[in-house]
Amino acid sequence: AKSLGRDRIELFTPELLIKAKSAHTLHTDLREALADGQITVHYQPIYGCESAEIKGFEALVRWRHPKRGYISPGDFIPIAEETGLIVELGQYVLRIACAQCHAWNVQFGRELAISVNVSARQFADRGFIRTVTETLEASGLRPQLLKLEITETVLLGGYGGIGEMLSELRSAGIKIALDDFGTGYSSLSYLMNFPFDILKIDRSFVSHIHHDFRRSETVRKIVELAAILGMRTIAEGVETAEELACVRDLGCDFVQGYLLSRPLAPEAVSALLSLEIKA
Ligand code: C2E
Ligand code: CA
Numbered sequence: 004a005k006s007l008g009r010d011r012i013e014l015f016t017p018e019l020l021i022k023a024k025s026a027h028t029l030h031t032d033l034r035e036a037l038a039d040g041q042i043t044v045h046y047q048p049i050y051g052c053e054s055a056e057i058k059g060f061e062a063l064v065r066w067r068h069p070k071r072g073y074i075s076p077g078d079f080i081p082i083a084e085e086t087g088l089i090v091e092l093g094q095y096v097l098r099i100a101c102a103q104c105h106a107w108n109v110q111f112g113r114e115l116a117i118s119v120n121v122s123a124r125q126f127a128d129r130g131f132i133r134t135v136t137e138t139l140e141a142s143g144l145r146p147q148l149l150k151l152e153i154t155e156t157v158l159l160g161g162y163g164g165i166g167e168m169l170s171e172l173r174s175a176g177i178k179i180a181l182d183d184f185g186t187g188y189s190s191l192s193y194l195m196n197f198p199f200d201i202l203k204i205d206r207s208f209v210s211h212i213h214h215d216f217r218r219s220e221t222v223r224k225i226v227e228l229a230a231i232l233g234m235r236t237i238a239e240g241v242e243t244a245e246e247l248a249c250v251r252d253l254g255c256d257f258v259q260g261y262l263l264s265r266p267l268a269p270e271a272v273s274a275l276l277s278l279e280i281k282a
């Protein structure tokens with residue numbers, strides 16, 4: 004051990020060991036969870052800014068661990084990404100979400116869209132596009148109603164041919180949304196070089212937007228730019244009536260956030276949709 008430098012020794016602090024161990028158990032547990040039906044999908048409604056009507060949902064994965072209780076996706080998605088289990092997990096979410104959305108459309112006579120998050124690692128998988136198109140076909144959902152949400156990390160992930168993959172998905176009718184827009188490094192060049200249908204404006208721009216001239220003017224320009232490039236915009240994380248009024252005035256097309264609805268279990272969505280019909 005003498006030959007190890009300071010930096011190497013740091014690797015073996017108890018804290019890091021515990022962290023690594025818990026990541027390992029989480030991975031093992033996650034494998035089991037997938038097989039056991041502990042993984043479910045919740046749906047956060049996305050509303051039209053003008054009509055105040057539900058236009059679709061974002062599918063958000065949920066894990067109810069038998070011993071640890073609810074584990075946040077922020078804690079297990081990174082582990083699933085590192086271990087590669089995200090490929091299976093992502094495929095599971097896609098399948099459940101497309102089938103569920105189609106079932107609601109049939110039941111309620113709607114044309115609701117479903118947005119599904121996709122990690123960089125999934126794009127590296129050879130069969131990704133085929134898996135998506137086959138899953139869609141099996142679900143009965145029109146491809147135009149599926150939106151794949153990707154973040155900048157997908158674009159800088161270093162897997163060649165991302166642009167071609169996105170184009171291929173789009174020519175199958177599927178929509179591509181750039182998630183968490185504004186939080187990364189060189190978002191503007193991505194807008195120029197990749198084909199997106201939708202820009203999701205990150206909550207960090209939306210939060211307290213009505214108190215902050217710089218923030219609101221930035222969003223105004225993002226919305227203008229999106230219009231020029233033929234993209235629609237979604238304001239994420241709207242929590243107050245003031246924020247909603249502000250993003251609506253700025254011309255955002257869609258809104259999503261706790262003010263309108265939290266992510267809901269499927270039964271709660273069904274209840275919400277039957278209320279919308281009666282209204
Ligand atoms: P995201 O894609 O940016 O999803 C939006 C997150 O913001 C969700 O957290 C949602 O519950 C939360 N949110 C929505 N409205 C509000 C609001 O008004 N205020 C605040 N403070 N938060 C709001 P969640 O469900 O915990 O998911 C966290 C992240 O985990 C997601 O961020 C996404 O990156 C990842 N994730 C979730 N499900 C999946 C999945 O199926 N696949 C992949 N690859 N990633 C997923
Ligand atoms: Ca998302």
Ligand code: CA
Pocket residue numbers: 182183203205239
């Ligand atoms: Ca987001």
Ligand code: CA
Pocket residue numbers: 183
């Ligand atoms: Ca995010």
